[in-house]
Amino acid sequence: MTTTEPTTGTPALTDQAQVLLPLFAGYVGQRTVALGLRLGLVEALATAEPSGATPDDLADRLGLDPFYVAVWCRAAFGAGVCDRDGTTYRLAPHMATLLLDETSPAYVGGTFTLLDQPEIFDRFAETLASGERLWWDTCSPEFIRKVADTGRPFYTRLVPSGLARVPGLAERLDAGCAVLDTACGAGVGVIRLAQAYPRCAVTGVDGDAHSVEVAAEHVGEAGVADRVRLLVNSLEDLDLESSYTLVVNNISMHECRDVDRVTDNIRRALEPGGWFVISDFPFPDDDAGLRSIPGRIMSGIQFFEAQIDDQLVPRRFYDDLLARHGFGDIGSSELTPMHAVTYGRAPGH
């Protein structure tokens, strides 16, 4: 129970310390998990199932210092990532899926190592006075890889089950049609779309040439290059024929420099009645939301968004956007507290 100062009604100093202490603990947990992922400790624990491993076993397997590994194991236990029995450690239930399984819709491992990248906090601090912005072409290849890892579970939830929630869409995709992934990044989505809908032709477009090069490599490795076309183009200058049945945008619509121009271009690229599906972080628009765990995590992402001169937006922003560009049958669904989908159909159906 929160105690209050008798005269002012403000919380007591000791209660306010309780606001700060979990922040230290969260920071320690974040660094511990990111370190464990980067150095292979989490993976080594996963492969040690079902017997588990001692810090000495892990150190031996990975060529690391046993004393340091013991310190990591204890911190991972404290964070709830591991269980232990004497000196034997095991990953806690479902941690292997959550932290390592890139194919799972619940995968969050990529976010730990993304938050450690200098583009999120370090560069923000360095440019706090100048406000100097950056764009994707000046982000490191590693950062782009980590962003793709973070975007991957969004695509996994979207394709096919998230798209199946959009009335009438799944039938068209199963029958075969043209699909466009706008701001396709490193190509995770175009591959998912091509694999989930073998009768569809998929186009991916992104304004960053390096991301599209990486996407081309991944598309080739996935064996879907015959049905995938990739373009380097800013969405503000996109000029495609009205031939697409579906346009998707994953965790990128909030980045548009001119969101109205982009939405017009997308409406023009759609056939009459075609669907535009926006999959994005729903940034909270009230105080309670900002203080929620998802709100606090999304506030962290805003440090990077600020540097590329934008911010995540509340989901309702997209209802208004689609409505003012003539889209009909507008709807939405929440796939997780940090992932919402908003959709609408182009005029003319």
Ligand SMILES: C[S@@+](CC[C@H](N)C(=O)[O-])C[C@H]1O[C@@H](n2cnc3c(N)ncnc32)[C@H](O)[C@@H]1O
């Ligand atoms: C957060 S990443 C997401 C990439 C991909 N959709 C994913 O989920 O992995 C944002 C991407 O949007 C692209 N982008 C942002 N604004 C753009 C614009 N106005 N035109 C074209 N691409 C844009 C960036 O180059 C970057 O690859």
